[in-house]
Amino acid sequence: MSEDRAHDIVLFGATGFTGALTAEYLAANAPADCRWALAGRNRAKLESVRDRLAEINPACENLPLLLADANDADSLRAVAESTRVIITTVGPYMVYGEPLVAACADAGTDYVDLVGEPEFVDLMYVRYQARAVASGARIVHACGFDSIPYDLGAYFTVKQLPKDAPIHVDGFVRAGGMPSGGTFASAMMILSRSRQARAAARQRRQIEPKPSGRRARSVAGKPGRNPVAQSWAIPLPTLDPQIVARSGRALELYGPDFSYSNYAAVKRLPMVAGGAVGIGAIAGLSQIGPIRKRLESLHKPGGGPNAAQRAKSWFTVRFHGVAGGSVLASHAGGAGSALGAQSPRDRRGSRHEVITEVSGGDPGYGETSKMLAESAMSLAFDDLPASAGQVTTATAMGDALIDRLTRAGISFTVLDDRPNYPPSRRR
Numbered sequence: 001m002s003e004d005r006a007h008d009i010v011l012f013g014a015t016g017f018t019g020a021l022t023a024e025y026l027a028a029n030a031p032a033d034c035r036w037a038l039a040g041r042n043r044a045k046l047e048s049v050r051d052r053l054a055e056i057n058p059a060c061e062n063l064p065l066l067l068a069d070a071n072d073a074d075s076l077r078a079v080a081e082s083t084r085v086i087i088t089t090v091g092p093y094m095v096y097g098e099p100l101v102a103a104c105a106d107a108g109t110d111y112v113d114l115v116g117e118p119e120f121v122d123l124m125y126v127r128y129q130a131r132a133v134a135s136g137a138r139i140v141h142a143c144g145f146d147s148i149p150y151d152l153g154a155y156f157t158v159k160q161l162p163k164d165a166p167i168h169v170d171g172f173v174r175a176g177g178m179p180s181g182g183t184f185a186s187a188m189m190i191l192s193r194s195r196q197a198r199a200a201a202r203q204r205r206q207i208e209p210k211p212s213g214r215r216a217r218s219v220a221g222k223p224g225r226n227p228v229a230q231s232w233a234i235p236l237p238t239l240d241p242q243i244v245a246r247s248g249r250a251l252e253l254y255g256p257d258f259s260y261s262n263y264a265a266v267k268r269l270p271m272v273a274g275g276a277v278g279i280g281a282i283a284g285l286s287q288i289g290p291i292r293k294r295l296e297s298l299h300k301p302g303g304g305p306n307a308a309q310r311a312k313s314w315f316t317v318r319f320h321g322v323a324g325g326s327v328l329a330s331h332a333g334g335a336g337s338a339l340g341a342q343s344p345r346d347r348r349g350s351r352h353e354v355i356t357e358v359s360g361g362d363p364g365y366g367e368t369s370k371m372l373a374e375s376a377m378s379l380a381f382d383d384l385p386a387s388a389g390q391v392t393t394a395t396a397m398g399d400a401l402i403d404r405l406t407r408a409g410i411s412f413t414v415l416d417d418r419p420n421y422p423p424s425r426r427r
Contacts, residue, residue: 006082008380009036012068012100013089015045018114018144020052021369022089027053027060029408030377037064039079070096073103080107085380087372088113093120094193101128101139108135110379114372116146118239119197122204125390133389138396142243143375144368148393149173149317149410150240150262151247152402153358155394156412157321158254160354165324166257170221171244172229172265173236175315175363214256216248221261228320228355233263247394255323265318313362318355318415325351360410367410374404 011026013019023038030036040046046065053060066082068075070090080086080103090096093115104111105128115121121141132139142148154169161167218241226233241262248254360367375393378384382400393401402412 010083019089039066041069076103105132114144122200145363147240147243157319161323216258218245229265231265315363316359
């Protein structure tokens with residue numbers, strides 16, 4: 001990538017809710033020599049954002065403003081060619097995202113987003129992987145709460161385990177927070193397009209190469225009470241397990257046979273039943289166009305929880321990793337997942353288990369904007385392994401991004417509150 005481009009980082013979508021938080025994070029935390037700019041379609045709104053940023057950091061008073069529209073390919077191409085890395089918070093990505101991915105793939109510009117839409121990720125691979133590999137662009141989707149805690153958390157867990165044995169990791173997420181209008185719009189998009197998402201996944205499987213001599217995959221979990229999660233574990237079919245499995249396929253440190261299962265950790269069983277009914281109802285209603293539009297109008301993009309609400313929000317993702325023995329014995333939500341519990345089959349071979357945790361504050365906005373900005377700065381400034389095309393955060397940035405997030409207040413911990421485990425360690 002050309003080092004004489006005008007900008008190191010461009011933020012596209014700074015006038016939206018999450019985009020504004022990302023801009024504020026960059027204003028407070030980007031290195032003094034970082035050449036960054038704001039991009040969007042409304043100059044007056046961009047100037048308003050810049051004025052607020054100048055109150056955080058006076059150096060932002062002269063921050064460059066670039067005019068670009070998600071529906072104007074020429075404007076996006078000009079922005080992509082002007083910078084080394086683009087951050088985009090403009091979603092839903094199935095509606096607004098593709099032209100910018102295309103521009104970055106052609107220009108050799110690194111790209112990061114907040115997508116949680118599996119269909120979009122798969123279609124972008126099918127349509128632009130070859131072009132991005134040829135240009136050297138790193139296309140890194142899901143650089144927020146979708147899917148960094150899971151992807152880097154599984155990576156961190158695997159690094160504690162031996163690499164010459166099958167590995168299974170369970171991830172259990174608990175979180176408290178409020179969604180924004182943009183998040184709700186993306187969720188409605190996912191629920192209303194399940195058939196199209198399955199078709200995109202099939203297209204990707206037909207062309208994506210598989211690792212030679214090893215395998216990595218996501219595995220549907222089983223619901224049940226889980227002693228590691230200390231709660232009910234409910235399978236969570238989000239984008240996150242797909243991202244984790246792709247890191248497993250790309251990196252040999254995940255061992256010869258890696259699998260991952262994703263769960264929501266829920267304290268009380270009535271919440272499980274109520275949540276399932278609610279999601280099922282919304283999924284059904286999202287298939288009916290007029291009703292879907294009405295639901296979307298109740299949560300319009302651009303708004304979100306206030307600072308006081310965000311300050312009360314939090315998340316934890318706890319991981320249970322097993323290497324050797326019968327790694328899938330702990331695959332269900334039941335008592336077999338207890339640390340140290342072994343079936344007769346387990347005792348046939350050595351077995352290593354570890355419990356880790358990733359935790360932080362407001363998952364949807366405060367920590368998401370932090371993760372997104374730090375991902376962009378890692379691509380722009382860190383000494384990273386060579387990669388190109390659609391890559392995951394673990395593949396592209398790995399340890400460098402964990403170090404950045406740890407310094408920024410997100411915790412990656414090996415827990416020591418169980419017998420026969422290594423002492424607590426923090427990165």
